[in-house]
Amino acid sequence: MPRRNVDLDDLIARTRESDPRAVARLISLVENDSPRLREVAAALAPHTGHAQVVGLTGAPGVGKSTTTSALVTTLRAAGKKVGVLAVDPSSPFSGGALLGDRVRMQDHAIDEGVFIRSMASRGQLGGLSAAVPQALRVLDVAGCDVILVETVGVGQAEVEIASLADTTLLVLAPGMGDGIQAAKAGIIEIADVFVVNKADRDGADQVARDLRYMQSLGGRHSDAGSWRPPVVKTSAARNEGIDDVVAAIDKHRGWMAEHGELARRRRARAATEIEAIAVGEVRQRFAAVHGSKALDAAAARVVDGATDPYSAAEELIAAL
Ligand SMILES: Nc1nc2c(ncn2[C@@H]2O[C@H](COP(=O)(O)OP(=O)(O)OP(=O)(O)O)[C@@H](O)[C@H]2O)c(=O)[nH]1
Numbered sequence: 001m002p003r004r005n006v007d008l009d010d011l012i013a014r015t016r017e018s019d020p021r022a023v024a025r026l027i028s029l030v031e032n033d034s035p036r037l038r039e040v041a042a043a044l045a046p047h048t049g050h051a052q053v054v055g056l057t058g059a060p061g062v063g064k065s066t067t068t069s070a071l072v073t074t075l076r077a078a079g080k081k082v083g084v085l086a087v088d089p090s091s092p093f094s095g096g097a098l099l100g101d102r103v104r105m106q107d108h109a110i111d112e113g114v115f116i117r118s119m120a121s122r123g124q125l126g127g128l129s130a131a132v133p134q135a136l137r138v139l140d141v142a143g144c145d146v147i148l149v150e151t152v153g154v155g156q157a158e159v160e161i162a163s164l165a166d167t168t169l170l171v172l173a174p175g176m177g178d179g180i181q182a183a184k185a186g187i188i189e190i191a192d193v194f195v196v197n198k199a200d201r202d203g204a205d206q207v208a209r210d211l212r213y214m215q216s217l218g219g220r221h222s223d224a225g226s227w228r229p230p231v232v233k234t235s236a237a238r239n240e241g242i243d244d245v246v247a248a249i250d251k252h253r254g255w256m257a258e259h260g261e262l263a264r265r266r267r268a269r270a271a272t273e274i275e276a277i278a279v280g281e282v283r284q285r286f287a288a289v290h291g292s293k294a295l296d297a298a299a300a301r302v303v304d305g306a307t308d309p310y311s312a313a314e315e316l317i318a319a320l
Pocket residue numbers: 059060061062063064065066067152153197198199200201234235236237238
């Protein structure tokens with residue numbers, strides 16, 4: 001067996017024992033899109049499927065990080081192992097905007113049952129980095145019972161995060177006009193639980209009322225028997241209402257299990273991932289063909305009327 005495989009076996013074994021340095025190394029391997037990404041993915045696959053992935057999204061400053069930190073405290077008190085993945089999809093760089101999160105997370109920094117990671121964000125094709133689902137798998141293999149994924153809300157990214165999570169929390173706060181804005185952006189559709197944070201401030205009740213009113217207008221949650229996202233009020237900075245958020249997450253998980261929704265979501269997530277990888281691969285192979293004799297020849301035949309561009313494209317794809 002080649003030596004690099006031995007290293008990887010060792011890394012996986014140590015990750016399964018929740019060794020934080022092995023976890024960090026494995027995430028770096030997938031994050032850097034290293035040539036070993038494939039190998040790592042294959043080695044992780046048999047050990048995954050345990051962790052519950054909870055996404056937190058919402059406008060800047062509503063209190064996502066504060067809520068995440070408070071959730072970590074509560075989940076740790078319940079004896080759960082917790083992973084935290086902070087993703088900033090608006091920036092192609094890791095660190096930066098997320099440094100503040102690291103500071104805020106310092107309470108948990110020496111806790112061996114907590115794994116915290118900030119991640120580079122935009123993938124090559126504009127979508128969420130392909131490394132995010134792999135990093136989730138690493139944390140899963142490390143034995144995390146719950147993985148909290150925080151993203152800054154910038155429209156499409158929120159939707160992408162929702163597709164990664166078993167349960168998505170949309171965090172809102174009074175005084176930011178979020179209630180109405182969220183509805184406009186269609187973001188409300190992706191929420192499984194609404195968290196109205198900063199309930200210590202005026203206007204939280206109004207935000208909660210706006211949400212309930214918008215729910216009453218219908219949408220995907222209005223069918224009988226479908227999940228109706230609860231509205232939970234919190235003051236994350238004071239650790240208030242966090243138990244209610246955990247209860248709402250548990251309830252949603254129970255509902256999903258009962259209705260086959262958890263399996264459906266996970267399959268949809270895997271399908272999206274496979275599709276992205278396949279399309280990326282085809283694109284890469286096609287780039288290699290571009291300017292090649294095969295393409296030149298096909299182009300000439302199309303110009304001559306010997307074939308049509310659709311047939312020529314199909315032949316090229318078949319030959320990739
Ligand atoms: N009054 C009040 N302030 C809060 C509460 N929760 C968070 N904050 C404050 O709101 C500010 C933003 O909190 P963060 O947790 O950083 O918000 P965020 O959504 O993670 O922000 P970004 O990651 O920058 O999008 C901080 O100054 C927090 O102290 C709360 O329950 N009540």
